[in-house]
Amino acid sequence: MNIVVCVKQVPDTEAPIRIRPDGSGIDESGLNLVMNYYDEHATEAGLRLKEQFGGSVTLIGVGPERTKEALRTGLAMGADEAILVSDVALLGSDHLGTARVLAAAIKTLPHDLIICGKLSTDDNAAIVGPALAELLGLPQATAIAQLEVDTSGGTVVVHREVEGGVEVLEVPLPALLTVERSLNEPRYPSLPGIMKAKRKEIKTMSLADLGVEVPSVGATAAKSALTRLVPPPKRQAGRMIEEDAEKAVAEIVAFLKNEAKVL
């Protein structure tokens, strides 16, 4: 089974985020960048299928040169190959633009299954996976929490957690899946894996290599633009009510009614 996993590099969720003074984005200096956690789960899913059914796992990332670090993490976990699409013309692309580039790159690869994370932890948009499936004309299932492959029928059976239950879908291959973190526990890259990953060449492709017309991606083609990024409001200190029980309860009820407006 030929599996393609899409990988994005994002700021470590534990890193303190500073916003640039002009609100145009986040200040990346000194920021620890890692593979998007959901993509670790996507990579793990790909590797498990490969171990079960053979074939290969190819990682594909779109972004600046530094994105190779995230791709190397996936190679160290055991992926066979990694491709980076990098081009200055991609600056300012929106999610649809990224999906267009991924679609063009994936068309050049054999693919039975494309796996993406449900979302990336930096912009929480959850658009690229579904958009990519549409662009490739493939069936898709999003936010899957369980995955089984029926080799005879050439289908995958997936479970999605929906309000009040589980939705079970059968999807014919080739298909695109986006994965939930509960799908699996990603493996650690092993030291031999890290050594191998260090030596592996990551193929870099430009838009010209893919035959993608510049106006279809990048800032000018973007259908959405980031106007401003603002930090969340500072957490207010809690309020202590130091009364005996009866009075305190009355005060809390009043607070919930009048100020918090939840009662």
Next chain:
Amino acid sequence: MVQSMVREFASREILPAAAQLDHSGTFPQEILKKAAGLGLMGMLVPESYGGTGMDAISYVVAQEELARASAGVQTIITVNNSLVADPIARYGTEAQKRNYLPGLCNGIRLGCYCLTEPSSGSDAMSLSTSARRSGDEWVLRGTKVFVTNGVEADVCIVYARTGPDAGARGISAFIVEKSFPGIAVGKVEKKLGIKCSSTSEILLDDCRVPEDNLLGEPGIGGKIALSTLDGGRLGIAGQAIGIARAALEDSVAYATERLQFGRPIGEFQAIQWMLADMATRIEAARLLMYRAAYVRQQGQRFTKEASMAKLFASETAMWTTHKAVQIHGGYGYLQDYAVERYFRDAKITEIYEGTSEIQRLVIARNILKTRQ
């Protein structure tokens, strides 16, 4: 990437179990199996013999991360890497390497290093365990003490006297399997810290060792023992820095949370200065360790550098954990807080693989030698 992988592994798989392992003193079998799966048991062994062939800097980086979570677990791992697998990789015959290294790297086997004896500690080259030839075997007789991994190990590097020469020149090294006749585990010691690693006597009562299990030439055992310790000391420096960093991290967190006199104790200058000194000494120790590892990976002699790193790092660990307990006040004296464990674990780093006094002796000898 090595650092982030080992940090992830240590914080997810070792840290949650560390306090319990310390209290119960149980050997962390499952953790070691996982560590072996990631290639952490044979980091210095070439890939062709089942190791991961890492450079010396990656090795010490990994040791610090492991010890940050549990010094006890790290001891077991560093002994297997530096004191057992590494000398076999460097001095072993092709057959010995094929026979022992894959198992030591993949976690099927565990190694221990038997140098110290009841009356030969710092003066290790005065050891008296004897090895005499009998047909195509060597017969070993003597008592080894303080053997880390002594209980669980199945491959022991044993240093014994094969020739009449006194001192280092009469010593040879042997690879002794626990299954050979005449080797037994003696008393198992109860210790102050690093409790999940075993420390025991190894008794050699006419232990019969095939001649093929002599490691290196006869008479170079002293050289093997000492050069192995150079590498081992880098592992102990990593251990000491890991413990010290743990103490600092816990102290920073505590200093921001603990309120006295209406504010976090971290706002008192007395506490701030302790934290600043802890952080500075740790950084200095780490740079000494990196430098020693760098000299090693350049293929140069690194005896003096390793001793300096081990000396400074271990005294930093002791000093830092002492201050960490102080910052935690009475709570630091309780087993509920991890600094109590760090404080106990730190002490060993000033003792094994050469006491601080012996490190100073080694450093001084190296400095004075260059003047001659």
